[in-house]
Amino acid sequence: xxxxxxxxxxxxxxxxxxxxxxxxxxxxxxxxxxxxxxxxxxxxxxxxxxxxxxxxxxxxxxxxxxxxxxxxxxxxxxxxxxxxxxxxxxxxxxxxxxxxxxxxxxxxxxxxxxxxxxxxxxxxxxxxxxxxxxxxxxxxxxxxxxxxxxxxxxxxxxxxxxxxxxxxxxxxxxxxxxxxxxxxxxxxxxxxxxxxxxxxxxxxxxxxxxxxxxxxxxxxxxxxxxxxxxxxxxxxxxxxxxxxxxxxxxxxxxxxxxxxxxxxxxxxxxxxxxxxxxxxxxxxxxxxxxxxxxxxxxxxxxxxxxxxxxxxxxxxxxxxxxxxxxxxxxxxxxxxxxxxxxxxxxxxxxxxxxxxxxxxxxxxxxxxxxxxxxxxxxxxxxxxxxxxxxxxxxxxxxxxxxxxxxxxxxxxxxxxxxxxxxxxxxxxx
Amino acid sequence: xxxxxxxxxxxxxxxxxxxxxxxxxxxxxxxxxxxxxxxxxxxxxxxxxxxxxxxxxxxxxxxxxxxxxxxxxxxxxxxxxxxxxxxxxxxxxxxxxxxxxxxxxxxxxxxxxxxxxxxxxxxxxxxxxxxxxxxxxxxxxxxxxxxxxxxxxxxxxxxxxxxxxxxxxxxxxxxxxxxxxxxxxxxxxxxxxxxxxxxxxxxxxxxxxxxxxxxxxxxxxxxxxxxxxxxxxxxxxxxxxxxxxxxxxxxxxxxxxxxxxxxxxxxxxxxxxxxxxxxxxxxxxxxxxxxxxxxxxxxxxxxxxxxxxxxxxxxxxxxxxxxxxxxxxxxxxx
Ligand SMILES: Cc1ncc(C[n+]2csc(CCOP(=O)(O)OP(=O)(O)O)c2C)c(N)n1
Numbered sequence: 071x072x073x074x075x076x077x078x079x080x081x082x083x084x085x086x087x088x089x090x091x092x093x094x095x096x097x098x099x100x101x102x103x104x105x106x107x108x109x110x111x112x113x114x115x116x117x118x119x120x121x122x123x124x125x126x127x128x129x130x131x132x133x134x135x136x137x138x139x140x141x142x143x144x145x146x147x148x149x150x151x152x153x154x155x156x157x158x159x160x161x162x163x164x165x166x167x168x169x170x171x172x173x174x175x176x177x178x179x180x181x182x183x184x185x186x187x188x189x190x191x192x193x194x195x196x197x198x199x200x201x202x203x204x205x206x207x208x209x210x211x212x213x214x215x216x217x218x219x220x221x222x223x224x225x226x227x228x229x230x231x232x233x234x235x236x237x238x239x240x241x242x243x244x245x246x247x248x249x250x251x252x253x254x255x256x257x258x259x260x261x262x263x264x265x266x267x268x269x270x271x272x273x274x275x276x277x278x279x280x281x282x283x284x285x286x287x288x289x290x291x292x293x294x295x296x297x298x299x300x301x302x303x304x305x306x307x308x309x310x311x312x313x314x315x316x317x318x319x320x321x322x323x324x325x326x327x328x329x330x331x332x333x334x335x336x337x338x339x340x341x342x343x344x345x346x347x348x349x350x351x352x353x354x355x356x357x358x359x360x361x362x363x364x365x366x367x368x369x370x371x372x373x374x375x376x377x378x379x380x381x382x383x384x385x386x387x388x389x390x391x392x393x394x395x396x397x398x399x400x401x402x403x404x405x406x407x408x409x410x411x412x413x414x415x416x417x418x419x420x421x422x423x424x425x426x427x428x429x430x431x432x433x434x435x436x437x438x439x440x441x442x443x444x445x446x447x448x449x450x451x452x453x454x455x456x457x458x459x460x461x462x463x464x465x466x467x468x469x470x471x472x473x474x475x476x477x478x479x480x481x482x483x484x485x486x487x488x489x490x491x492x493x494x495x496x497x498x499x
Numbered sequence: 500x501x502x503x504x505x506x507x508x509x510x511x512x513x514x515x516x517x518x519x520x521x522x523x524x525x526x527x528x529x530x531x532x533x534x535x536x537x538x539x540x541x542x543x544x545x546x547x548x549x550x551x552x553x554x555x556x557x558x559x560x561x562x563x564x565x566x567x568x569x570x571x572x573x574x575x576x577x578x579x580x581x582x583x584x585x586x587x588x589x590x591x592x593x594x595x596x597x598x599x600x601x602x603x604x605x606x607x608x609x610x611x612x613x614x615x616x617x618x619x620x621x622x623x624x625x626x627x628x629x630x631x632x633x634x635x636x637x638x639x640x641x642x643x644x645x646x647x648x649x650x651x652x653x654x655x656x657x658x659x660x661x662x663x664x665x666x667x668x669x670x671x672x673x674x675x676x677x678x679x680x681x682x683x684x685x686x687x688x689x690x691x692x693x694x695x696x697x698x699x700x701x702x703x704x705x706x707x708x709x710x711x712x713x714x715x716x717x718x719x720x721x722x723x724x725x726x727x728x729x730x731x732x733x734x735x736x737x738x739x740x741x742x743x744x745x746x747x748x749x750x751x752x753x754x755x756x757x758x759x760x761x762x763x764x765x766x767x768x769x770x771x772x773x774x775x776x777x778x779x780x781x782x783x784x785x786x787x788x789x790x791x792x793x794x795x796x797x798x799x800x801x802x803x804x805x806x807x808x809x810x811x812x813x814x815x816x817x818x819x820x821x822x823x824x825x826x827x828x829x830x831x832x833x
Contacts, residue, residue, distance in 0.1 A: 087546045087547060087551075180620040180810075231810055231811035239810055240807070241622060242810055243810075257624070258624030259581070259585070261554075290553075293555040294554055294585065295557045322525070323526045323530035324525065324526055324530075324551045328551050328553055329553055330553070391533075397529060397530050460812060462812070464812075465806060465815055466804070469806050480804045480805060483822075486825070
């Protein structure tokens, strides 16, 4: 067939399939990663039109420099108290993750997901948002809940699916839902929260509210159709929403190239929609704070949506079910050129003379004890696998507002089954 | 072989035989899939034939339609059956109808593989059995194996088939048959006749059910994981049941069903999917239409409940030995 082609003198086409730079066993060299100097990016007025600062979708907003100083126009000039609070929250997320990861390994729950290396993304954003702005998170924004003061024990109850879990054991661990903290119910289906956040923001605007919405997804998830549908809606209706793309380089085993990173940045996704796009050093809590604050002001003053790409690195496995040594070089997490977000903020505070190693070590100890104590309390409500913690009849709750006949019949059948089995499972009172 | 190895072997055999066979999906390439069903295939067949895709299920199936129209035989993987919904429009409106709307000028010969079913603490979004939805769509075939032997033979048949096929893999029995007693030790395929899988090419035809156990007292119609649960329950109850493993829901082997129910006079249908409008409803209607005068008791349906799959209460949801056993007593009463 090829010989009959009128273009027989052309070489056959070939298909490009992206390949990450490093695989297991490879030595890591990140010198090719382009990292502009801290303070170099300009800061447009929040009233400027998106097309006036397209360059910011391709460069990188950075505040903390290599001497641990906050520099340039994006320095949010936070008080030492705010900085210490953010540092504490980031360290708390880390301690919480560590404890819950271990709980999963001990068989106390089925699943857990850490955000090691990405703590600045959620903590920086939460600090810049108002407490009643609605967040539509993905599964690695536990930092928002922690920032907003959700009791650790409540989070653990959910992770254990125990009798204290107000979601009645109906959700996978870490798929929190916390209306009290303006934290939307997390879905396991990637990126479905994106259009939902836009819908919520549109409703807020049409009601003349002053609250805005923020949502997060991973860089891999930007490929979902929902992402693009959400951006289209947001630009059409100028929805007061902040889109966060957490570019942590890996989507399970697939590197960011499989979501299009070889060709452009994720912040540049905004350009085609006429949305403001910022690319931010995601391991710099001050840069994340500053970008979020700027985007929130745009949203609150009816300038519409902003898309922020947080350039960061997932330092642990994707989840407790993942083994990253199977697909990436073990050297990557430590070689990551943007460093550790907790260490960077700590060193900044020390440079300011507002913190020291002793206090930091003492805080780490205190937080570990605090998490441990919360765990002890939560485990009094049971752990997954030790019998059934929810009254059996809750299985049918919440399918509809009122239970229709066929569900009532099935519920009765289940109860009869229970009688027959002789299992001592609890009933609703 | 276990079921994952059998599936891997089917893909390997078909890729070696036919250069048009393409494997793609989230994490299927270098890593070999989250369940490792495609492990080693990229290294052997090259990364233009086995590759990772962006995480967009509508994109995966849409691209497969175009590839099929070009003349390839894509075998896309949807990481969990729960994530097939974003692809529904490409599947229902495009793949399933391409032949019909182009009067045979274009076809979409693809085999969409996807792990389905519960029993692994997967929560609401890693446990569903959505097969009923696809049996409702004209133009799509639906296949569900119950043993490694069948998984390999049916997958090869599906890849060779020129229609779009949904191939649902019961993930609860990937590593071994499951008898429904979740508190007993897991079994292993090495001791099961269905775990004996030839290395090379063979086919198990689509549309032909398997009589997993022959008997005289009643007919149990089931598929996937439930075949093994039903076998255990029948053994424990000492009932002489005939167990039909459907293997494919569309096309359905109605003859084997009809013959069996007419012989036994009783029919029970077991599946893990939710009850209302589940495939069991269709089976029940079919049996009633065709075997009414032979029935000695009302048809029994044993299914999951009409709720989402609950994480911590998943064993209460699962149609296990207690639920099946009670239905068995009821149907054998008169
Ligand atoms: C619709 C859908 N498809 C596939 C999955 C399986 N899955 C869960 S997480 C994940 C990778 C996501 O990567 P990314 O968006 O980069 O986020 P990260 O985990 O790195 O934060 C995949 C493929 C899913 N949960 N939902």
